[in-house]
Amino acid sequence: MAAVLMDGFKNSIRSKATLFLFFCIIALNSFAASPCKVVGLRCEYLINPLGIDAKTPRFTWRLEDARRGGKQVAFQVLVSTGANDFSNDKSLQWNSGKIDAATNLILYNGKELQPFTTYYWKVIVWDKDGVETSASPVATFETGMMGAHNWKGTWISDGTGIHEKPAPYFRKKFNTTKKVKTARAYIAAGGLFELYLNGEKVGNHRLDPAYTRFDRRTLYVTHDVTKQITQGQNAVGVLLGNGWYNHQSTAVWDFHKAPWRARPTFCLDLRITYEDGSVETISSGKDWKTAFSPITFNSIYTAEHYNANLEQPLWNTAAFVDTAWKGVIIRSAPSQNIVSQVMHPIRNVTEVPAVSVTKFNDATYVYDLSRNISGVSKIKVQGTKGTVLYLKHGERLTKAGRVDLSNIDAHYRPTDNTDPFQTDIVVLSGKEDEFMPRFNYKGFQYVEVTSSQPVSLKKENLTGYFMHSDVPPLGQVSSSNPMINKLWQATNNSYLSNLFGYPTDCPQREKNGWTGDAHIALETGLYNFDGITVYEKWLADHRDEQQPNGVLPSIIPTGGWGYEWGNGPDWTSTIAIIPWNIYLFYGDASLLKASYENIKRYVDHIDATYPTGLTTWGLGDWVPVKTKSPVELTSSIYYFTDTYILSQAARLLSKKEEEQHYSKLAQKIKEAINAKYLDRATGLYGSGSQTELSAPLYWNIVPEALKAKVAANLAQRVQKDNLHLDVGLLGTKSILNALSENGYADLAYKIAAQEDYPSWGWWIKNGATTLYENWNIDATSDISLNHIMFGEIGAWLYKALGGIKPDSAAPGFRHIVLEPHFVAGLDAFDASFNSPNGLVISSWKKKGRSIEYNVTVPPNTTAMLKLTTGKMKLYEGDKAVTSLSPKESSNNRQGQSSYLLNAGAYRFILK
Ligand code: BGC
Numbered sequence: 001m002a003a004v005l006m007d008g009f010k011n012s013i014r015s016k017a018t019l020f021l022f023f024c025i026i027a028l029n030s031f032a033a034s035p036c037k038v039v040g041l042r043c044e045y046l047i048n049p050l051g052i053d054a055k056t057p058r059f060t061w062r063l064e065d066a067r068r069g070g071k072q073v074a075f076q077v078l079v080s081t082g083a084n085d086f087s088n089d090k091s092l093q094w095n096s097g098k099i100d101a102a103t104n105l106i107l108y109n110g111k112e113l114q115p116f117t118t119y120y121w122k123v124i125v126w127d128k129d130g131v132e133t134s135a136s137p138v139a140t141f142e143t144g145m146m147g148a149h150n151w152k153g154t155w156i157s158d159g160t161g162i163h164e165k166p167a168p169y170f171r172k173k174f175n176t177t178k179k180v181k182t183a184r185a186y187i188a189a190g191g192l193f194e195l196y197l198n199g200e201k202v203g204n205h206r207l208d209p210a211y212t213r214f215d216r217r218t219l220y221v222t223h224d225v226t227k228q229i230t231q232g233q234n235a236v237g238v239l240l241g242n243g244w245y246n247h248q249s250t251a252v253w254d255f256h257k258a259p260w261r262a263r264p265t266f267c268l269d270l271r272i273t274y275e276d277g278s279v280e281t282i283s284s285g286k287d288w289k290t291a292f293s294p295i296t297f298n299s300i301y302t303a304e305h306y307n308a309n310l311e312q313p314l315w316n317t318a319a320f321v322d323t324a325w326k327g328v329i330i331r332s333a334p335s336q337n338i339v340s341q342v343m344h345p346i347r348n349v350t351e352v353p354a355v356s357v358t359k360f361n362d363a364t365y366v367y368d369l370s371r372n373i374s375g376v377s378k379i380k381v382q383g384t385k386g387t388v389l390y391l392k393h394g395e396r397l398t399k400a401g402r403v404d405l406s407n408i409d410a411h412y413r414p415t416d417n418t419d420p421f422q423t424d425i426v427v428l429s430g431k432e433d434e435f436m437p438r439f440n441y442k443g444f445q446y447v448e449v450t451s452s453q454p455v456s457l458k459k460e461n462l463t464g465y466f467m468h469s470d471v472p473p474l475g476q477v478s479s480s481n482p483m484i485n486k487l488w489q490a491t492n493n494s495y496l497s498n499l500f501g502y503p504t505d506c507p508q509r510e511k512n513g514w515t516g517d518a519h520i521a522l523e524t525g526l527y528n529f530d531g532i533t534v535y536e537k538w539l540a541d542h543r544d545e546q547q548p549n550g551v552l553p554s555i556i557p558t559g560g561w562g563y564e565w566g567n568g569p570d571w572t573s574t575i576a577i578i579p580w581n582i583y584l585f586y587g588d589a590s591l592l593k594a595s596y597e598n599i600k601r602y603v604d605h606i607d608a609t610y611p612t613g614l615t616t617w618g619l620g621d622w623v624p625v626k627t628k629s630p631v632e633l634t635s636s637i638y639y640f641t642d643t644y645i646l647s648q649a650a651r652l653l654s655k656k657e658e659e660q661h662y663s664k665l666a667q668k669i670k671e672a673i674n675a676k677y678l679d680r681a682t683g684l685y686g687s688g689s690q691t692e693l694s695a696p697l698y699w700n701i702v703p704e705a706l707k708a709k710v711a712a713n714l715a716q717r718v719q720k721d722n723l724h725l726d727v728g729l730l731g732t733k734s735i736l737n738a739l740s741e742n743g744y745a746d747l748a749y750k751i752a753a754q755e756d757y758p759s760w761g762w763w764i765k766n767g768a769t770t771l772y773e774n775w776n777i778d779a780t781s782d783i784s785l786n787h788i789m790f791g792e793i794g795a796w797l798y799k800a801l802g803g804i805k806p807d808s809a810a811p812g813f814r815h816i817v818l819e820p821h822f823v824a825g826l827d828a829f830d831a832s833f834n835s836p837n838g839l840v841i842s843s844w845k846k847k848g849r850s851i852e853y854n855v856t857v858p859p860n861t862t863a864m865l866k867l868t869t870g871k872m873k874l875y876e877g878d879k880a881v882t883s884l885s886p887k888e889s890s891n892n893r894q895g896q897s898s899y900l901l902n903a904g905a906y907r908f909i910l911k
Pocket of ligand 1: 506510514516517566787789
């Protein structure tokens with residue numbers, strides 16, 4: 001009995017001690033600072049954005065945690081109207097509470113957001129040990145109009161017509177008597193604008209607002225102008241340009257006949273909040289004055305003309321006397337749908353000085369920037385008053401060394417000689433003049449300056465500016481092959497040259513939002529740049545342009561051209577492929593949700609029109625090296641892809657019946673393709689060309705049991721083609737991937753690294769700094785020197801050599817597939833990609849017979865490393881790393897080992 005008592009006593013002491021220890025640990029845990037930090041807070045994918053119209057904006061963040069297995073087990077988001085005040089019930093707008101989840105993307109779900117309001121937010125995360133981190137730095141977002149009814153301004157114009165050439169100025173004087181606390185400018189335009197306050201340009205954006213289908217969606221831009229308003233007399237000025245709204249130049253796509261076309265117009269609210277809390281709004285309206293500016297002509301497509309003698313100094317300041325200016329007219333808004341531009345803006349991102357100037361005579365000079373860019377040139381020059389300069393911008397030179405436009409002016413249809421292609425015209429004042437177009441951009445490397453009277457020019461007189469949507473870089477590639485490094489750069493140059501608030505085909509000949517080019521280059525874009533804001537905007541353009549029956553035009557936006565040509569599924573599958581890849585890369589299904597009905601209408605249209613499952617609607621493998629592949633095969637593959645994506649979207653959105661319906665339809669299309677094109681005995685599709693074999697492999701058309709056979713045929717085909725490309729635009733998407741994904745990475749690399757015709761390297765070897773439109777440098781048509789349509793190689797470098805791939809089961813790189821190929825012929829390769837969860841690094845170097853492989857798996861993610869190791873073994877330090885059993889690792893192929901990696905940095909040796 002006593003013993004029993006004794007035991008009970010001991011037990012109780014023990015359990016008390018345990019309890020004590022337990023509390024100590026808890027206490028320690030909550031006091032010990034977690035090494036995990038919350039960083040990178042963004043709202044709607046922008047840092048502290050202004051002018052948010054979304055009712056439930058999206059918040060995202062990242063972790064910094066160097067520990068192995070660092071992750072978030074729970075999080076809490078707090079949103080308040082009080083700066084740094086998250087405890088006051090009145091200002092607190094949302095407290096998500098502690099949510100046990102690893103997600104770093106959440107939609108606002110608090111009190112209804114009010115317009116014109118600054119919201120402060122922060123995130124608290126519980127780390128891998130359940131320890132609460134110190135809160136993130138406080139971030140902000142500010143709401144905008146949140147609805148057309150909040151506009152106070154009136155849409156105004158100068159009352160002239162669509163053929164009027166000079167760009168109009170607008171101005172208004174106003175007084176402030178009180179101390180300004182904050183001031184915001186909200187400005188929407190049909191056309192393009194530059195906004196000025198007290199003589200200074202507001203912000204550093206270019207070509208705002210971005211191009212949309214103006215009569216269906218008009219964008220407004222928000223600027224913080226607090227510092228530009230002075231107490232007392234102020235003046236606000238607006239300069240309007242035509243942009244795509246009033247297209248005066250004539251080309252084959254008929255933009256001059258666009259249904260929305262009108263003289264440019266704008267609406268402005270300058271909302272000033274004073275220190276005393278009162279609010280005053282200065283708006284566009286009948287009391288504004290207008291006059292012509294010195295910009296005597298402006299065309300987004302061709303160029304800009306300027307007469308320095310027409311300058312009205314200080315026109316945008318309060319001191320200016322505007323009695324000679326005339327009144328404005330009030331007009332209707334371009335559309336009833338005026339929404340915020342929530343996007344990385346276009347900017348003059350890189351200054352590109354001229355590297356040389358060649359003087360032909362006193363009135364003829366040719367500048368060379370030594371790289372091809374999209375953008376503008378700025379000239380600073382002094383010459384005799386009245387001298388006319390012609391600045392002709394082009395991508396190549398004639399044999400005589402003069403600028404040659406013949407590769408890019410093919411689709412221009414001028415009606416007279418007053419609007420020469422890519423040629424700015426400047427009339428000098430006699431003083432030092434400076435000119436840079438405000439409402440035009442071009443594609444060029446060379447600028448030929450000719451003048452009506454002798455003028456003295458030096459290299460320093462002209463500078464180029466590389467303009468594009470200023471999307472933050474996310475990826476980086478470098479390798480031991482200098483040609484590959486240059487090719488990666490050239491691909492990015494062409495990608496950016498073709499990103500102006502919508503993806504384009506080329507910055508010179510067309511500037512058209514060609515759908516096909518954009519989906520081919522999509523992954524290249526997403527690995528290298530943070531493009532989600534631009535793609536979300538462009539998909540809204542898609543929704544604006546879609547016919548009720550589901551049909552989309554081949555170029556988006558469009559003035560009407562493109563519903564009858566080039567708009568089959570091989571091009572307009574953007575409607576499905578873009579939302580799906582945004583989902584894979586960002587883990588965000590919003591765009592997929594927003595596009596779901598549109599994808600459905602699109603697929604239903606093809607199903608109704610082509611009930612067999614095969615469609616001949618499309619352009620096919622555009623600009624091939626030599627072999628043309630059947631349009632029906634490639635178009636039906638894209639039709640299958642859209643239907644498959646639709647079935648996956650239906651699954652995500654829990655639409656059971658639709659998931660079943662579209663899965664079945666996808667299966668039917670696949671079977672129809674295989675029944676007509678696949679010879680099961682030989683494993684060949686059609687005539688067995690590179691595109692015919694690689695497209696079915698890459699897009700998952702090939703029956704599992706025949707994959708190896710089809711891939712072997714592709715490898716043989718490539719050997720027969722002397723390890724060179726024989727594809728067009730559609731084939732470039734699949735050729736390298738189909739090889740590297742099916743056991744032929746070495747062959748894929750050989751093609752990628754070729755330096756003679758036909759290859760990417762052939763361009764690079766011939767001095768290309770951008771990608772071309774034609775494999776044949778001497779071709780006579782389709783010869784733009786800045787096309788992104790053959791740009792998939794930029795993504796392939798990440799996917800095949802770096803091996804960094806998203807996993808659709810855990811999108812947004814929550815789970816990462818790492819499948820690098822240490823290809824023959826390349827000694828070292830580094831890829832890094834700043835995923836939504838942080839930096840993924842995959843970097844390898846061959847050292848004698850072993851390979852050093854460095855990997856970083858960002859916090860809050862895991863990675864499946866898949867290596868085709870053969871007889872080699874993987875070590876970390878001296879320790880052999882154990883691979884998963886084939887059962888545990890998905891897709892285990894013969895000779896492939898898989899390793900599950902937690903977050904952290906690893907230095908492996910393969911020997
Ligand atoms: C464009 C291409 C586009 C093609 C469609 C060309 O004029 O520049 O990039 O995809 O037309 O056929």
